[in-house]
Amino acid sequence: MTAPPAAGVSDSHRIRESLTRPEAFAELFDEYAAMLYRYISKRVGPEAAEDLVGETFLIAFARRAQFDHGYGDARPWLFGIATKLLSRHHRTEAARYRAIQRAPHEVAVPSPADLVADQVSAEAVRPALARALSKLPRRDRDVLLLIAWGDLSYEEVARSLGIPIGTVRSRMHRARRTLRSMLEPDVRKEAQPWTI
Amino acid sequence: MDDLKLLRELGHTLEHEPPASLVRQRRRLLDAAAGKSGKSRGAWLKRRAGLWAVAAALGTAVVTAVVTVVPTLMFSGGSTSVSAPLGGDRPEKAPGALNVLLVGTDPGAGTQKPSPAESITLVHLPENREKPLLISVPLDLHVSQPECRSGSGAVSPPRTGMINAAFTAGGLPCLWRAVESITRVRIDHALELDYSAFRGVVDALGGVDITLPRAIDAPQVKLVLPAGEHRMNGEQALGYIRLRQEGGGSDAERVKRQQVLIRSLVARAKERILRPAQLTALVEGIREHVKTDSFDALVEVATSLADLEPKNIVSITLPWEPHPSEPGALIPSIKQMDELLAPLRGGRPASPLPTITITRKPQATTTITVRPEAPR
Numbered sequence: 001m002t003a004p005p006a007a008g009v010s011d012s013h014r015i016r017e018s019l020t021r022p023e024a025f026a027e028l029f030d031e032y033a034a035m036l037y038r039y040i041s042k043r044v045g046p047e048a049a050e051d052l053v054g055e056t057f058l059i060a061f062a063r064r065a066q067f068d069h070g071y072g073d074a075r076p077w078l079f080g081i082a083t084k085l086l087s088r089h090h091r092t093e094a095a096r097y098r099a100i101q102r103a104p105h106e107v108a109v110p111s112p113a114d115l116v117a118d119q120v121s122a123e124a125v126r127p128a129l130a131r132a133l134s135k136l137p138r139r140d141r142d143v144l145l146l147i148a149w150g151d152l153s154y155e156e157v158a159r160s161l162g163i164p165i166g167t168v169r170s171r172m173h174r175a176r177r178t179l180r181s182m183l184e185p186d187v188r189k190e191a192q193p194w195t196i
Numbered sequence: 197m198d199d200l201k202l203l204r205e206l207g208h209t210l211e212h213e214p215p216a217s218l219v220r221q222r223r224r225l226l227d228a229a230a231g232k233s234g235k236s237r238g239a240w241l242k243r244r245a246g247l248w249a250v251a252a253a254l255g256t257a258v259v260t261a262v263v264t265v266v267p268t269l270m271f272s273g274g275s276t277s278v279s280a281p282l283g284g285d286r287p288e289k290a291p292g293a294l295n296v297l298l299v300g301t302d303p304g305a306g307t308q309k310p311s312p313a314e315s316i317t318l319v320h321l322p323e324n325r326e327k328p329l330l331i332s333v334p335l336d337l338h339v340s341q342p343e344c345r346s347g348s349g350a351v352s353p354p355r356t357g358m359i360n361a362a363f364t365a366g367g368l369p370c371l372w373r374a375v376e377s378i379t380r381v382r383i384d385h386a387l388e389l390d391y392s393a394f395r396g397v398v399d400a401l402g403g404v405d406i407t408l409p410r411a412i413d414a415p416q417v418k419l420v421l422p423a424g425e426h427r428m429n430g431e432q433a434l435g436y437i438r439l440r441q442e443g444g445g446s447d448a449e450r451v452k453r454q455q456v457l458i459r460s461l462v463a464r465a466k467e468r469i470l471r472p473a474q475l476t477a478l479v480e481g482i483r484e485h486v487k488t489d490s491f492d493a494l495v496e497v498a499t500s501l502a503d504l505e506p507k508n509i510v511s512i513t514l515p516w517e518p519h520p521s522e523p524g525a526l527i528p529s530i531k532q533m534d535e536l537l538a539p540l541r542g543g544r545p546a547s548p549l550p551t552i553t554i555t556r557k558p559q560a561t562t563t564i565t566v567r568p569e570a571p572r
Contacts, residue, residue: 022229029222034214041212047524049212054221058228096210129206148200149207179199 011074015067025061028074033057035075036082039150044092052089056082071159079150080160083142090138100130125183132182136175143168144175208416216334216513217526287382290542292323297372297386299363311390313363318375318383318514320540329540332513333375335360338525342377344370358525368487378528379514381540387488394437395430397461403427404461406436414439433457512536 011028018025033053041049059081060074067077086093133141146152146160154172158165300315316333337359345351346366355361362374368388376383398404404427411422417435428436437457515532519525 018229022231023226025229026222026226029225033218033221037214037218038211042207042210045210046212046215050215050218050221053218054224057221057225061225061228100206125202126206126209129203144203145207148203176199179203183199183202 010072012067012069012072015064015074016069018061018064022061025057025064028060028078029057032075032078036078039079040082040086042149043086043096043145044089045096048089048092052082052085055085059085073156076152076156076160079146079152079156080162083146083161086142087138094134097130097134101127101134128182129179132179135182136178140171140175140178143171144179147172205416215336216332217336217516219513287376287380288542289382289384290540293540294321294385295319295381295383295540296321297368297375297383299368299371299386299388301388301390311364312360313371316359316363316371316375318379318381320381329512331379333359334513334516334526336524336526337378337514337516338519338522338527339374339378341370341374344373346370379533379537379540381537382542385489389487392434395434397430398428398433399430401461403429404433404457406433406457406460412436412439433461 011031014024014027018028036056037049037053040052044052056078060078063081067074071077133145136144142161143157146157147154152160154165154168158168161168296319298315298317298319299313300317301311301313313335316335318331318333320329320331322328335358338357339359340356341352341354341359341362343351343354344362344366346369350366352362352366352370359371359374359378363371368386372383372386375381405425406428407425408421408423413420414435417439419432419435419439421432426432437453439453515529515536516526517529519527
């Protein structure tokens, strides 16, 4: 599911160049700011997202000398920094999931391309999903959302968070078990008519 | 349904598109890179080139406009259902230049009627037509809007609020008037187009040829295709330019895809131009999705833009600063805007600055964005 990094100049090359020519780091911003904004906005909403994207890049810039050049792709590194910063906003994030549980439809930002049927089934389970997300321990939620919303692979999540891949697997397993346990009654009751 | 798939869909509905104001964070990074502390705004104009890069990366507005405008206007003719704003004191015209307001909408995107603008762009063609200037107007700009008569004849009273509210309340004529009043630049013509116009163009041309470097599996935009050569229909092509996850998920990638698509589309349009039956079908297919006061003037915009190398098109965002009391809202940055727009204005330069009324408690009742949590 994870798309490979864009062809052309590798991130590793850009970061190395920025050591002598700091403004080259802006290329990394142009490439990934939009992607990070989308991910962060999903978790804490648009107000906090803008500043968090900026902080992520400022921290990345300050630590650019420590980038592991064994990997060409900077996305896991940036997501890792963003994840740490997001942990300071856990109250905002929790409030967001609570809001979905209270008023599942008002919070919806309609997405242009969703099929009608998808919308219906997804809407029916919104509160259950939000409930599962608020119940999950932060470390499990980080892994789950980096994969589902950040489109990272298991290996990339491991690199991102600096944990062994086995730990990513076990956290993901736990998180999905919680997710399914919250979904089950809903799926049986609500989503059945649209499932073929 | 799969639990992860459901979670991804929830993610899609919670996601927000990067706002134009994200450029401020890039500036923060550049300031840090230059060893500066704090925020400096003075060098705004000098950083125009950098801003252009961000506009290209974040604002698909321009590309979308060109995608639709170019093939549409290669065949002039169509309905002229919009009239220029009447009455009031309009800014004076700068001789020789042509200023056109482009508004993009995506009626399929939401339930709000009329659908809000997805992009507002002021296109300035100088007298020699050599270096067009594309000025993106941030959608969350908080401005005072003059009284205005909409297309249907209803009069909206003067008020203060998001610029997009001028559009949702009074359509193109009211937005036209609002943008003139903020920028004090005379706008000669306006064009409103929706994404469906693009679909109509592609279908009328019998599809567009695209080579996919790898398979696409994106049922959320109705696009599931193997790698290789394809002739996409309108629906597929629309999905292809809307697609976000492909190619690392960056908007820069989306812009690249759009550019490839434009080239292919323009090539196809040139092939097809000689067949009268298809031409008629094309004009008919587009007509309902495009509103303008003058197709002739827009042919000129389209050809001017299409003939130029992208590097000769300067694209910037209207200078803005954070609203002093309204979190998330922006207000025009008068001094920088005056510096930037002075060459575009006609007549005597001595007229007073426009009044931007800032109320502590804005009266606007139209809610544009739904904010799930209380502002910080």
